Amino acid sequence: MSTLIVRNLGKTFRNVSAVNGLDLELRPGEIFVLLGPNGAGKTTTLKMIAGLVHPSEGDIIIKGINLNEHPIAAKAHIGYVPDEPFIYNKLTGREFINFIAGIYRIEKDHFEERMAAYFKRLGIGEWIDEFSEKYSHGMKQKVIMCQLFLHNPDLILIDEPLVGLDPKTSKTVREIFFELRDQGKTLFICTHTLSFAREIASRLGIISEGVLKFTGDLDALSTISGSRDIEEIYLKLTEESTTADR
Amino acid sequence: MxxxxxxxxxxxxxxxxxxxxxxxxxxxxxxxxxxxxxxxxxxxxxxxxxxxxxxxxxxxxxxxxxxxxxxxxxxxxxxxxxxxxxxxxxxxxxxxxxxxxxxxxxxxxxxxxxxxxxxxxxxxxxxxxxxxxxxxxxxxxxxxxxxxxxxxxxxxxxxxxxxxxxxxxxxxxxxxxxxxxxxxxxxxxxxxxxxxxxxxxxxxxxxxxxxxxxxxxxxxxxxxxxxxxxxxxxxxxxxxxxxxxxxxxxxxxxxxxxxxxxxxxxxxxxxxxxxxxxxxxxxxxxxxHVARRRFKRSLLSFHSARPTRTFLMKDVLIFVREPTQWVQLSMFTILLIVYIFSLRRTPMYFTFPLWRTIVSFANFAYISFVIATFGVRFIYPAVSLERAGIWLLGSSPLSFRKIIAMKYLSNLFLAVVIIEALLIFSNVVIRTDNSVFFIMPIIALFVAASLVSINLGFGSRFPHFNEDNPSKIAAGSGGIIAALASITYVGISLIILAAPAYNYLASEYFNRPVNYPVIYSALAVFVFLNILTIGIPLKIASRSLVYADF
Structure with a gap:
């Protein structure tokens, strides 16, 4: 069964179309990376799938459950990491993790040891019992990443995962993503970092002005664009759409 | 320059x-x-x-x-x-x-x-x-x-x-x-x-x-x-x-x-x-000098796999750790204690039973306005204080209806404790007569339930997710609208309740016959008003969050 099916998805903000007629199907064990310039509609698409923005049209089906009709059941399969990580200032990282575990009805025995291992792996063990108001952007991002492993979601939605992370943690995060993929999870990642996209994606999508211009793997992308350089392909596809619109 | x-x-x-x-x-x-x-x-x-x-x-x-x-x-x-x-x-x-x-x-x-x-x-x-x-x-x-x-x-x-x-x-x-x-x-x-x-x-x-x-x-x-x-x-x-x-x-x-x-x-x-x-x-x-304070044990350490309990623990912890919240609540409490003591120090008004009853009605009106102020300052910002974390709740399997219900019940508990404590202590000081003493706390329950609902409703309708200072949230235009709505509600309630209050005074102290139809119809109108003021704002609160784009 497909983890995610998106049909004719669209969002209009005050007569301005942010996303238009987006179709997509993601299978288990797939890492889908959505690329696009600023304001192309990447975050809006991700937020619609996370249930944070209401689509103007179209359907989102997560593990066979229609998000619009059964939001609570569908959201139980999602893990979401926003581009600006947020933790309540007056909670420590550990308290935040406990809070999320409570919201998802997870017993302490089921996550405490596992979380301790992730804290260590991501290098936040030293800070985890301090107020998050003292955390850097990167540290917050790491704690938010940890909460993904609490409820074992089938579909993981991540907006700009590498922002604020040091090179060592970026490498660890990449390794974790591959592990999740190998466990059969589906990852939907939005990013600007082309090298990261090339390295990690099973499939790429390029969105420009709210329209999904391309989906496929790097080989398919090279075939239609006549280049192996992802940067060149990206610029060509996004510029083409801008020129055509003019 | x-x-x-x-x-x-x-x-x-x-x-x-x-x-x-x-x-x-x-x-x-x-x-x-x-x-x-x-x-x-x-x-x-x-x-x-x-x-x-x-x-x-x-x-x-x-x-x-x-x-x-x-x-x-x-x-x-x-x-x-x-x-x-x-x-x-x-x-x-x-x-x-x-x-x-x-x-x-x-x-x-x-x-x-x-x-x-x-x-x-x-x-x-x-x-x-x-x-x-x-x-x-x-x-x-x-x-x-x-x-x-x-x-x-x-x-x-x-x-x-x-x-x-x-x-x-x-x-x-x-x-x-x-x-x-x-x-x-x-x-x-x-x-x-x-x-x-x-x-x-x-x-x-x-x-x-x-x-x-x-x-x-x-x-x-x-x-x-x-x-x-x-x-x-x-x-x-x-x-x-x-x-x-x-x-x-x-x-x-x-x-x-x-x-x-x-x-x-x-x-x-x-x-x-x-x-x-x-x-x-x-x-x-x-x-x-970034202070490094460690909290190895806290309310959230005693983990519970129940979302309602976890959510309440989180709210309590954040409230206790936020100085601007508890300092203002402490000042609010001190002022109210001063008020009760000031009632004690002016016994000249309480010599005659008629005056005692009139003062107890005025006291009820004052306490209702106090709770309206409390609502705007402490309940109105409750949803906004979820801040950017609203994405987390929005993408979690916890429905916004449930979140509003939790916020409503926890704030209602606090408002009821304050209003009832104030009413009971002040009525003991005033030496209010028995029937008024027992009826007022029941009416106060309706007042608290409505004021919490009004403030939560407007707080969800006009949220400020980018602001972390509750005083600034309450001082915004939405907070002022909530204040007006709360004061209007208290005003209308007092006008409605004035009829049975006047009737009671007239029968008790001027030997006039009790007009039961007036008393019962006023109380019915009051209950009806409260059904509206509790139900509609709560509906607005849920709908505002369910249909919002974050």
Whole structure:
């Protein structure tokens, strides 16, 4: 069964179309990376799938459950990491993790040891019992990443995962993503970092002005664009759409 | 100075943009509420002054004392509110990282922040002081010159506490950069209370003596014979002298205007020089001394796999750890305790059963308004305080309906505890008769349920997810609309309940027959009103979150 099916998805903000007629199907064990310039509609698409923005049209089906009709059941399969990580200032990282575990009805025995291992792996063990108001952007991002492993979601939605992370943690995060993929999870990642996209994606999508211009793997992308350089392909596809619109 | 004007202009532009983009409904409601408040306060002060000035012999003196006392309370409150807001304005504002990275003089940044702090800490006082000053001028038939001068005095007056607070906080943090917001608030609260007490003890010891009398005239004479409340060195006395002098075209009015202006200017210049010496240094030092407090055990450590319990624990923890919340709740509680004690100290009203009953109805009205204020300050920001974390709740399997239900029930519990405790204690003090004593707490349950719902409803309809200061959230246009709705609800409820209350008084003390149809229909209308005021705002709250785009 497909983890995610998106049909004719669209969002209009005050007569301005942010996303238009987006179709997509993601299978288990797939890492889908959505690329696009600023304001192309990447975050809006991700937020619609996370249930944070209401689509103007179209359907989102997560593990066979229609998000619009059964939001609570569908959201139980999602893990979401926003581009600006947020933790309540007056909670420590550990308290935040406990809070999320409570919201998802997870017993302490089921996550405490596992979380301790992730804290260590991501290098936040030293800070985890301090107020998050003292955390850097990167540290917050790491704690938010940890909460993904609490409820074992089938579909993981991540907006700009590498922002604020040091090179060592970026490498660890990449390794974790591959592990999740190998466990059969589906990852939907939005990013600007082309090298990261090339390295990690099973499939790429390029969105420009709210329209999904391309989906496929790097080989398919090279075939239609006549280049192996992802940067060149990206610029060509996004510029083409801008020129055509003019 | 060019840099200062440039920074100030960009701040003013931001304010103008936020006003012009707030939407017609919100803007009209905002203007309407402010206008209603100003007119209502003006009318109230006008009636008070008209009555007091008509009292033979002691009227004018008593009026002056009342004004002087009000300004003295304003001054003390302004000092405290400026210290509280100074820390967040001068040190905790994220904008400062950007401003200090610009090639501008730190003193320009200071001046812009001083104005911001002055406005934010003083607007509420000004809104209360302006109708007071105008009402006094109209009642005393003051010459035309009185109005511009006295209003200017009201605008200048809060500059002194703003400048003093910034000097205090710069010196404190330069010496002790490890201090946290909580320590500063507690320290300044203690210091201001101690200094005020000490100052009063030295300048006006008679005022602090407990005065008990059964005789109204004796009490009024005592009040009017007090020489000054704050003493001649306090700006609040100068402001009241401006009002008194200008209303009679006496030269002292101009003298005190000039004095207030010169001292405000001197305080600002002195604060500017202190800022030049200490501001950047202390700001940098605070950044170096990042306090590392560890919390290995807390409410959330006792983990529960029940979302409702977890959510409530989170709210309690955040509330307890946020100094601006609990300090204001403590001040609120202290003021209410003072109120109950003040009822105890004025037993002359409670001699006759009729008066006792009338006072207990007035007390009920007062407590309802108190809970309305509590709702706007503490319940209205509840949804906004989820801040950017709303994404987390929105993408979790916890429905917004459930979140609203949890917030409603936890806040209702708090509101019921406060309203019932206040009612029961005050009615014991007043010695209210039995039937009123038992009926009022039941009615109070409806009042609490509606006020919590109204504030939660508007708080969800007009959320401020980018703001982390609950006072600023409550002071926004949405908060003011919620305040109007709460006050309107209390007003309508009191009008409806006035019919059975009057009927009860008439039958109990004037031997008139009880009109049961009137009592039952009024109570039915009251219950119906409450079904609407509980149900509709809660529906709005859920719908606002369910259909919002985050």
């Amino acid at each position: 060019k840099e200062f004007w440039l920074l100030l202009r960009s701040h003013i532009k931001t304010v103008i943009t936020s006003i012009t983009t707030m939407g017609a409904f919100r803007f009209i409601s905002f203007v309407f509420v402010i206008a209603c408040f100003l007119l209502g306060s003006y009318y109230l002060f006008f009636r008070i002054f008209t009555y007091l000035l008509s009292v033979e012999m002691i009227g004018p003196g008593l009026t002056d004392r009342l004004i002087e006392m009000s300004f003295f309370v304003f001054f003390t409150m302004l000092l405290f509110s400026n210290v509280i807001t100074s820390f967040s304005t001068f040190y905790n504002d994220k904008e400062l990282d950007f401003l200090f990275s610009l090639p501008v003089k730190p003193t320009s940044v200071y001046l812009v922040k001083l104005i911001e702090n002055y406005l934010y800490a003083s607007w509420a006082t000004m809104i209360l002081a302006i109708p007071l000053v105008i009402a006094y001028g109209v009642t005393t038939r003051a010459p035309l010159l009185y109005f511009p001068f006295s209003l200017l005095g009201v605008l200048i007056f809060p500059l002194i506490p703003a400048a003093l607070a910034s000097m205090f906080i710069f010196s404190l943090l330069r010496l002790f950069p490890r201090l946290q917001a909580r320590d500063i608030i507690l320290l300044s609260l203690g210091l201001i209370m101690a200094l005020t007490f000490l100052y009063m003890k030295i300048t006006n010891p008679g005022l602090l003596k407990l005065f008990e009398t059964e005789n109204e005239r004796e009490l009024l004479l005592f009040a009017s014979n007090l020489t000054t409340i704050g003493g001649s060195y306090v700006p609040s006395t100068w402001l009241s002298n401006i009002l008194r002098g200008l209303s009679t075209a006496h030269m002292s009015g101009f003298f005190y205007s000039a004095l207030l202006f010169v001292v405000s200017l001197a305080a600002t210049i002195l604060a500017y020089l202190v800022a030049k010496l200490l501001y950047v240094q202390s700001w940098l030092l605070i950044g170096e």
